Amino acid sequence: MPESTTGNNSAKTIGEIVAADFRAAKIFENHGIDFCCGGTVALAAACTEKGVDLATITGELEALKSEQADRSQNYSSWALPFLIDYIVNTHHAYLHENMGPIAGYADKIASVHGAHHPEVIKIAAIFNKIAIDLGAHMKEEDEVFFPAVKRADAARISGGEPDAKDRETIRVCLLKFYREHEEIGDAVHTIRHLSKEYAIPDDVCNTFMLTYRMLREFEDDLHKHVHLENNILFPKAAQL
Ligand SMILES: [Fe+2]
Ligand SMILES: [Fe+2]
The missing domain is CATH 1.10.3910 (SP0561-like)
Incomplete structure (x- = not known):
């Protein structure tokens, strides 16, 4: 090590x-x-x-x-373009595939079980907001930030200076993204708290169980995703 x-x-x-x-x-x-x-x-x-x-x-x-x-x-040793592609192909792909279904299940259990378990109404509302915010956040990473980082990294590797516009894009995005990660992380912690650490009540259906399992998996994936960005990718991008 x-x-x-x-x-x-x-x-x-x-x-x-x-x-x-x-x-x-x-x-x-x-x-x-x-x-x-x-x-x-x-x-x-x-x-x-x-x-x-x-x-x-x-x-x-x-x-x-x-x-x-x-x-x-050993993610720290990966070249930036490879790390970016890894994030896109694993974590962004996971979110594109799963956020919609999780939001749908959360809405369903809110309408079926909301009377006996009012916390699921709040959880559904919070998750729907997370899905919208995270969707916009990923779109900006995919379409604006990651391409700028890849171009700046390529310029540096070929011995040149990154384009001033790309540097500015990176700087502005980083300011915004750290804050957005924190807001989304806080919302996920609120879901964890409301669900009492995803504890499944005795009187609920399979959709309820599935929803909580998927919410737990969502949180695990988000932790790894945000870790790779906050602690490895972003500090390296800031140095470009
Ligand atoms: Fe991301
Ligand atoms: Fe991100």
């Missing part, structure tokens, strides 16, 4: 640690530490905030050293 994750981790941010070795994400997840939207917080501060023992976490991070690293998940 890279030296940078095994030295003094306490002053590093959660995002930096996960960017250096994605396996650290699992450790943070297990301790309830947010590695995606809360990735800019230093490890020591995150532990204090969550009441988690810093030594326990640094010990677990150290233990990763002796495990074989999965090279296929």
